[in-house]
Amino acid sequence: MAATHLAAARRSICAGFFGLGTFMGMWGVMIPERVASLGLSELTLGLFLLVIGLSLCAAIFCVNRFVIFQDAVQLIRVISAIYVLGFAVVLTTGSVMMLFLIGIVTGFAAGFVDAGLNSQASEWEQHSGRRGMSFFHALFSLGSLSGAALLTLMLSLDLPVKWVIYGSAVLVGGGLAMRRQWVGTQTIAGTAANADIDVGADNSGSPAADTAAERLPLPVVLFLGLCIALATLSEGGALDWSALHMNRVMGLSVSEAGQTVVLFSIAIAAVRFAGDWLANRFPVHLIMAVPMMLAGIMLFAAVLLGQVAVLMAAYVIFGLAIGNAFPIIISQAGSAAGGDRLRDISIVVGFAYVGLITGPALLGVIAHFAGLDATIITLAGAAMILGCLVMTMPRFVPPPQPDQDGVELVKTDQG
Secondary structure (H helix, E strand, O other), X not given: OOHHHHHHHHHXXXXXXXXXXXXXXXXHXXXXXXXXXXXXXXHHHHHHHHHHHHHHHHHHXXXXXXXXXXXXXXXXXXXXXXXXXXXXXXXXXXXXXXXXXXXXXXXXXXXXXXXXXXXXXXXXXXXXXXOOHHHHHHHHHHHHHHHHHHHHHHHHOOOOOHHHHHHHHXXXXXXXXXXOOOXXXXXXXXXXXXXXXXXXXXXXXXXXXXXXXXXXXXXXXXXXXXXXXXXXXXXXXXXHXXXXXXXXXXXXXXXXXXXXXXXXXXXXXXXXXXXXXXXXXXXXXXXXXXXXXXXXXXHHHHHHHOOHHHHHHXXXXXXXHHOOHHHXXXXXXXXXXXXXXXXXHHHHHHHHHHHHHHHHHHHHHHHHHHOHHHHHXXXXXXXXXXXXXXXXXXXXXXXXXXXXXXXXXXXXXXX
């Protein structure tokens, strides 16, 4: 494939990741406003997040099951418009029923577009022979930061956000629909389960055919699965509940509370851009474990003391710790496996979906029955448990296995 075509395809993929991230950032900032204007309880918000997660997983099932959903380029170009317009309605509607109905559609669209983009990113790596998953997912984080910052600024100036949201939807949806340079129309049934979780980075190292290579031991799979489930629970919980806690419990305004999501997103974006550099210079388990335990302690102390500044700092450290959680855990699974890395990684990713779907909803139940302080304390506990688990990773996870050519594989792709 021509280098010029690959360069154009890379720009299209970058635009997709950045655009989708923009609306995720907007959602994080708008949660307190949505709760206040629609009169949502913590339990109702948790139920809505669960519905979104289940819809996303249903879309991933459709991608794997039905041929009509296995054209990655068409998924991106067509369904991305549904994704952004659905998000725009979710962020502006005054009806709870409309929130849930459009939320289901948006969840399906998110699953389809995520599958398409991750497939395109993986195909670009294979055709170019270069690593790019780190950069693509860092752009998703940068988009999330940009969307959060834009709406936080609008709210702080008491300006209407509705037309900014719909304008962004037209720009992102229309822009992706008009982009024609992609890696190619690819069947993605085999890789769609990797959507929104950073597994595409390891696809290029997986053999094309099923082999009889030794699989990872079950205890190792369960260990890595528990780690990644806690990671997804922690990241999703911080994005969905931090601003609401700052607003309702700590007494900050909606715009001030939204700054929590902005700072958290800055930390994640920064550490993902620096992920390869860090992984090449420090033990990967320490990159995640040390700041994770520190963030857990700070979150717990800040809630007990009622200190806003300490809580803000804790979320920054939390973002620095959790930003590389996915690639670190998945890289460990891929490097420790034998010939069939993709199958082992897919099992670990299944645990990630458990945390991604059930985590925010579980925290919503805790918020409803025990209060928002208890929700953040639960996040702190999850962070400290994950940090302690990851500290044992070098002893628990087998050393990397040599590839077929005898060269040891050490994956440092960050997503």
